[in-house]
Amino acid sequence: MARFASHIFVCCNVREPGHSRGCCDPDGSESLRNAFAAELKKHQLELPVRANRAGCLDQCEYGPAVVIYPQQIWYGRVTPADVPRIVVETVLNGRVIEELQIPDQCLNTKGKVPWPAP
Ligand code: FES
Numbered sequence: 001m002a003r004f005a006s007h008i009f010v011c012c013n014v015r016e017p018g019h020s021r022g023c024c025d026p027d028g029s030e031s032l033r034n035a036f037a038a039e040l041k042k043h044q045l046e047l048p049v050r051a052n053r054a055g056c057l058d059q060c061e062y063g064p065a066v067v068i069y070p071q072q073i074w075y076g077r078v079t080p081a082d083v084p085r086i087v088v089e090t091v092l093n094g095r096v097i098e099e100l101q102i103p104d105q106c107l108n109t110k111g112k113v114p115w116p117a118p
Helices: 031-042 080-092
Strands: 006-011 049-054 066-069 073-075
Touching: 006 031, 006 080, 031 049, 031 080, 066 080, 073 080
Parallel strands: 006 049
Antiparallel strands: 006 066, 066 073
């Protein structure tokens, strides 16, 4: 089996309404992961790329959160409308979309560092 070029981990974690950290998939529909899976199918990829359902990625305050490995690119506030651009720009062409990238200084801070900056 061919190696995977990338794994796109899409947080599909659901928490009860009103939880202090919120969650990335409040209606439990996995619509974001499904959008990635559908978009990837449209492209003839030389090496396979998977869009995997993930539990909490611990970037809840910046969610919906997505991380692409092995590139270690973290995206936040991702909507299904962003998916075609992420696939073309980042997955196919290796470019980081800066306005979606969670800055390194925000990762694992439980939202204590505001992003986007006020
Ligand atoms: S609920 Fe999605 S990162 Fe925590």
